Amino acid sequence: MENSLKISNLTKQYDGFHLDHINLNLKQGSIMGFIGENGAGKSTTIKSIINLVHPDEGDIEILGMNMKENESAIKEQIGVVFDECHFHDSLTSLDINLFMSKIYSNWDEKIYFNYLKRFKIPEKKIIKEYSRGMKMKLSIAVALSHNPKLLLLDEATSGLDPVIRNEILDVFYDFIQDEEHSILMSSHITSDLEQIADYITFIHEGKIVFSDSKDNILDNYAVIKCSKADFTLIDSSYIVGTRNNSYSYEILTNRKSDAKKNYKNLVIDSASLEDIMLFYGKGGVEK
Numbered sequence: 001m002e003n004s005l006k007i008s009n010l011t012k013q014y015d016g017f018h019l020d021h022i023n024l025n026l027k028q029g030s031i032m033g034f035i036g037e038n039g040a041g042k043s044t045t046i047k048s049i050i051n052l053v054h055p056d057e058g059d060i061e062i063l064g065m066n067m068k069e070n071e072s073a074i075k076e077q078i079g080v081v082f083d084e085c086h087f088h089d090s091l092t093s094l095d096i097n098l099f100m101s102k103i104y105s106n107w108d109e110k111i112y113f114n115y116l117k118r119f120k121i122p123e124k125k126i127i128k129e130y131s132r133g134m135k136m137k138l139s140i141a142v143a144l145s146h147n148p149k150l151l152l153l154d155e156a157t158s159g160l161d162p163v164i165r166n167e168i169l170d171v172f173y174d175f176i177q178d179e180e181h182s183i184l185m186s187s188h189i190t191s192d193l194e195q196i197a198d199y200i201t202f203i204h205e206g207k208i209v210f211s212d213s214k215d216n217i218l219d220n221y222a223v224i225k226c227s228k229a230d231f232t233l234i235d236s237s238y239i240v241g242t243r244n245n246s247y248s249y250e251i252l253t254n255r256k257s258d259a260k261k262n263y264k265n266l267v268i269d270s271a272s273l274e275d276i277m278l279f280y281g282k283g284g285v286e287k
């Protein structure tokens, strides 16, 4: 299976922030969830892919092409949604159809109007009068209506209620049924990613912590709950991070099955993506 996106050694330095040699491969036909705390570097990475941020170093290959040499061909094949709707307030969805048909040679108004219908977006109302959910659905409809092969979504479902998010996740799921399609999706709503993503990349303070299949991650990570006395007996190779109060310890491990074999007397629960982020946010191992 080929990569639709290959990022190699992407580096960007801002005052007080370093995006540090990011490597990431997104396979065709798959969805990658991109997670990390506020300010971890997700938007900087996504903006670098589409040339809105100019990296200091690194290579980005999209659908087998290099952005520097093939920007217009690549932009025809990618759909991008940020957490804000970037269309002018005075436009209607009908205006946007006209506007987009001039921008994209492969704009398909049949697909666009199908999405408007599916999302119950009015044709004549101006965007100023849209709810946030309507604006985001419009942005997603636009991103999908020029037959893109790759979707880049930066917090595209943030601030939306669970019903609308579910509706949108269904659209993404339908999109990915074509094996040439793929999605890179940053989100703080890790439960959505647990539902839909095939792969998860976790970025923390500008560095990739892991990039792996969601199933491997959820199979390998666990939270061990124990007393302070038990904690001192746990081998440090099991400990990725800790959280504790005066009475009890919680340990994030990435060796779930070994831990279950070797520490049978301890409570060992599965870790969610949110647990993993919280433990890393706490700053790693303290023993």
Ligand SMILES: Nc1ncnc2c1ncn2[C@@H]1O[C@H](COP(=O)(O)OP(=O)(O)OP(=O)(O)O)[C@@H](O)[C@H]1O
Pocket: 014, 015, 016, 017, 036, 037, 038, 039, 040, 041, 042, 043, 044, 045
């Ligand atoms: N144009 C810029 N100039 C200077 N610093 C910037 C610029 N853009 C982003 N940064 C800094 O880069 C860091 C990473 O920001 P980025 O927006 O990539 O994070 P993020 O993971 O997308 O966060 P969030 O989840 O809050 O959207 C932050 O410290 C931010 O202040």
